[in-house]
Amino acid sequence: MQCKPMPNSSSADQKTIIIAPQTVDCTGVAPMKCLQVKEKETDLWENFYSNIEGFTYEPGFEYELKVKTEKIENPPMDGSSIKYTLIKQVSKTKK
Numbered sequence: 069m070q071c072k073p074m075p076n077s078s079s080a081d082q083k084t085i086i087i088a089p090q091t092v093d094c095t096g097v098a099p100m101k102c103l104q105v106k107e108k109e110t111d112l113w114e115n116f117y118s119n120i121e122g123f124t125y126e127p128g129f130e131y132e133l134k135v136k137t138e139k140i141e142n143p144p145m146d147g148s149s150i151k152y153t154l155i156k157q158v159s160k161t162k163k
Contacts (some may be wrong), residue, residue: 072126080138082155088113089163122154132158 088104093135094115096102103125120135134156143149 080136082134082136083107084132084134084158087125087129087133089128090126091125099111112126118148118150119153120154123157126160128163130159130163132159134158 085105085107086109088106091101091103092115094117095101096117097151100117102115102117105116106113120133123131123133123135125131133154136153136155138145138151138153140149140151
């Protein structure tokens with residue numbers, strides 16, 4: 069007998085994130101530029117080391133994005149265990 073997953077037990081999730089109008093220097097596997105993100109206006113900015121599939125960043129704008137997050141079963145050693153995909157760009161504000 070094959071078990072079917074419950075409708076709400078998917079490993080995909082949705083969240084809203086805010087992207088800062090500038091990138092910062094950071095180090096992943098090598099030195100790179102990271103987006104700054106937070107989930108709420110009152111949170112502190114955090115470095116974001118992943119890409120968001122379907123999103124093109126433009127410096128000088130603050131973005132509010134709705135994204136889908138999916139757990140990656142066997143992530144690469146130097147990669148994130150979460151895949152981010154753009155669902156909707158809620159806002160883009162010149163800063």
